[in-house]
Amino acid sequence: MSETVAIANYIGLSAVIFFIGVAGVLTRRNPLIILMAIELMWNAANLALVAFAKSWLNNAGHIFVFLVVTVAAAEAAIGLAIVVIVFRNARNVDVDEAASLRG
């Protein structure tokens, strides 16, 4: 076993990545960038899962990561499909412009 890294470091990195993702979702107007930011948040969560799984010697975390990766792939596919549809209809993919459901 090589030199172990403290669990707090993993969690700290995970939190940093997660908030980078949140900031990306909140500040960017290009849906492709937003999807990438969401992908960051997924993987921050994945990182936390594997870190805890390793730390607590419980393989459930590893298995759960595969599930998350699968769901994330599906989400990306659907998200990109939506982006394509929106572009076809509006010739524009700015999320702030796609506000036709405004009350």
Place this chain on the structure above:
Amino acid sequence: MMLYALWLLPLVGALVLWTFGPQLKGLGGWVATAFIAASFALTVALFGAASQPNPGSFDGVSAPLVTWIPGFSLGLMLDPLSLLWTLVITGIGGLIHLYAIGYMEGDRAVARFFAYMNFFVFAMLTLVLSDNFVGLLVGWGLVGLASYFLIGFWFFKPSAVAAARKAFVINVVGDVGLMFAVFVLFKATGSAGYWTVFEKAPTLPESIVLLACICIFIGCAAKSAQVPLHTWLPDAMEGPTPVSALIHAATMVTAGVYLVARCAPLWSHSADARELVGTIGAITAIAGALLGIVQWDIKRVLAYSTMSQIGYMIMGVGVGAYSGGVLQFFTHAFFKADLFLAAGLVIHALGDEQDIRNMGGLRTKTPFAFWTMLIGTMSICGIPLLAGFYSKDEVVYQTLERGHPWMYAVAALTAGITAFYMFRMFFIAFFGKNRAGAGAAHAHHGSLPAWVMQLPVGLLALGAIASGYVSIGGDQSPWFRFLAPDFPAADNVPIYAVPISDGLSTVLVLAIVLVGIGLAYWRYGTAAATADASARLAREAKSQPQILVRGYYVDDLIGALVVRPAQAAGGFFGRIVDPHVVDGAVRDLAWIAGVLGLFVRRLQNGLVRAYAIALVVGVAGFLAYYAFAGVTK
């Protein structure tokens, strides 16, 4: 099994006619008559089984219907009393169906008519065959519905529609009364079956029995046209004549008599109830008879005579003379159906003319109607050797025996008035010269042979002569022995010694009747009276006392006390409450929702990133909350 069949056959007939009426065409009436005749045959076949109950019980033939409700067992039952009614309903009902084939020939909706008639018979059988108050109430409502259908059968006449509605509404008043009676009895005894209730009746407090009797009698008064709920019966004559004969003379209107007789154990335990019902019966008897004097429509004369005769029956069963009152029902069913159908022959022959002022001289024009009408009239007046004599004599004398001398006086006087107005109608319509105008020339000429209408009338006339003979022999007569098992409690009603004997009373009443007939003959029958009949009758029409012409103002009174307040309340609710309170509440709610929406819609700004911020803030809020909660715990 036979009991189910005799009960359901008329319903099957009604369904067949409703479904295949257009295909059956002229056969519809024969089909309907066949179903009733089959039901009658089954009743006769069950006669032996049902008329020999175990001593002291009401057992007859019975059949369960509903057994799956704990504590309830609803079923059918044929005991002497219901057997009697079933015989009349299916027997006389069958004859009237046969007559109606001729009477309704050529009507556009003849299948619908016979479907209603069959349905009525089914409803009436439900009423009398039920062995419990719940089934009775169902039948009670169904006959009211059938009556509504048939009074309003000619729905293109506004007067028929109004009469049907009036009959229905007044009958519903009675239905509600009866329903409360069932509630009272169920609360007091825990059962709705006749026998359980009647077994416990002697142990109940008298006030409960009286309350139940009053509620039951409200139902009886509405159904049997007793004062003050009688006003629908004369109007009900808007229906076709066979309907008047079947429903508004022979069967349905006597349901009140059936119910009081059926509840004899209750009445036997409440002297106050006997007093009340006897009084109402006596008042109805004389009030109806007086109104009969001023009528010009031949069917309205008969309608008021029905009301008056039912008054006799109610008085009889009310004072505790159950067998006597039921005997009056039995003979009345024959002679009144005979009278109505004979009147129908006249109306048919004159092309729907019903005003006796436009008749006259019918003795030669319609001799068959003349003779059958004469038999019926003599029977209703109580001429010896005819059926009405035996029953009326029994009821009248029993009122005295049971300790109600003033009812006896009223009954005797009413007998005289009855003789007067019946023979008034008879003399005006059948004697003198024909006064028919040009409009009455188009008589009905059907393709059916005459016997279709004459046979039922002839048989009913025979019944009007002979149906009273069953009671010859007093307490030992077949009649009283037949019904005795149903009225074991009749002995509870005290019998008083009376100063005049039965025979003397008979002679006295007969003398009053003869005076009534003599007066009628003197006024309407003599050669001098018939010579200038048109002028005399026109004069009489002008000088009739208004209080009788307007029916004691009962309709006006009901109008002032019930109808107009109800209309005013309806107007108030329609113009004020509904638009301003009910609709107002709905409108205000909608307005509040709209105003709230003005604020809430700001949140729905369509910016995806704004929603994302809300999401993040929300998650952060939750995290903060649980973080603090974790600390404090």
